[in-house]
Amino acid sequence: xxxxxxxxxxxxxxxxxxxxxxxxxxxxxxxxxxxxxxxxxxxxxxxxxxxxxxxxxxxxxxxxxxxxxxxxxxxxxxxxxxxxxxxxxxxxxxxxx
Numbered sequence: 140x141x142x143x144x145x146x147x148x149x150x151x152x153x154x155x156x157x158x159x160x161x162x163x164x165x166x167x168x169x170x171x172x173x174x175x176x177x178x179x180x181x182x183x184x185x186x187x188x189x190x191x192x193x194x195x196x197x198x199x200x201x202x203x204x205x206x207x208x209x210x211x212x213x214x215x216x217x218x219x220x221x222x223x224x225x226x227x228x229x230x231x232x233x234x235x236x
Contacts, residue, residue: 176223
């Protein structure tokens, strides 16, 4: 998994599925850096959401938003980008939905 950057200053996720809208994309503002491990975090949140019964598109949207919040939190802490995102303090958010 990797971010999809088809627009300047934006990063998003894309899904591949059969049907008329085979490639739906969702974008958010690109952060100030590229963090290692965000693909793993994204995939984990998607899987967890799907195991809780959410459809793929909803799970992917939840994961994209969570990864963005984790990146913003990490930047606010001043953690070096190469140390990855500091997601642990935010894990409780995933259980509240």
